[in-house]
Amino acid sequence: MRDAVTTLIKNYDVTGRYFDRNAIDSLTSYFESGTARVQAAAAINANAAALVKQAGSQLFEELPELIRPGGNAYTTRRYAACLRDMDYYLRYATYALVAGNTNVLDERVLQGLRETYNSLGVPIAPTVRGVQILKDLVKEQVAAAGVSNTAFVDEPFDHITRELSEQDV
Numbered sequence: 001m002r003d004a005v006t007t008l009i010k011n012y013d014v015t016g017r018y019f020d021r022n023a024i025d026s027l028t029s030y031f032e033s034g035t036a037r038v039q040a041a042a043a044i045n046a047n048a049a050a051l052v053k054q055a056g057s058q059l060f061e062e063l064p065e066l067i068r069p070g071g072n073a074y075t076t077r078r079y080a081a082c083l084r085d086m087d088y089y090l091r092y093a094t095y096a097l098v099a100g101n102t103n104v105l106d107e108r109v110l111q112g113l114r115e116t117y118n119s120l121g122v123p124i125a126p127t128v129r130g131v132q133i134l135k136d137l138v139k140e141q142v143a144a145a146g147v148s149n150t151a152f153v154d155e156p157f158d159h160i161t162r163e164l165s166e167q168d169v
């Protein structure tokens with residue numbers, strides 16, 4: 001599991017270099033955004049259950065066939081599994097936000113996920129939609145907590161979306 005700083009160190013150590021201008025710029029930007037990242041994590045932590053619940057309601061309102069007979073989130077067990085997955089995405093996205101790096105998502109969440117979803121018939125496109133709804137709700141929450149530029153919040157959610165959507169090669 002890596003963060004913005006350990007990733008940078010690793011890249012420079014590989015070639016035995018001191019930090020150059022690029023490295024200093026990227027360190028500066030990471031530390032300057034540090035408070036906002038922590039504020040975002042605090043806003044998410046305080047509202048995690050409500051965020052997941054609301055994202056679920058919005059998803060099932062948009063795509064009601066998911067919870068009708070034959071839908072992948074139909075039955076209480078699968079409905080609960082779907083919300084639990086959304087909760088995983090939110091929690092790990094929060095870790096990635098604080099780390100300033102998406103490596104934790106690759107290692108703990110995304111590895112093998114597409115295969116699992118495919119074998120269980122969990123539809124990818126609606127899952128991606130769910131992650132995007134979650135992202136929008138989180139951004140509202142983070143903005144409400146007083147963070148003025150919430151653009152950095154996109155990264156982990158968009159990373160999940162991108163990796164899930166990737167076609168098999």
Ligand SMILES: CCC1=C(C)/C(=C/C2=NC(=C\c3[nH]c(/C=C4\NC(=O)[C@H](C)[C@H]4CC)c(C)c3CCC(=O)O)/C(CCC(=O)O)=C2C)NC1=O
Pocket residue numbers: 066071072073078079081082083085086088089108109113116120122123126127130
């Ligand atoms: C921490 C990393 C991690 C992730 C990400 C994870 C995902 C994950 N989701 C699963 C199932 C599932 N995931 C869903 C999700 C959905 N169905 C839909 O229609 C919606 C589009 C969507 C919710 C947005 C459902 C319904 C199941 C149960 C499928 C089944 O058992 O038939 C399973 C199969 C095992 C199980 O049911 O627990 C895994 C491994 N597990 C992990 O440990």
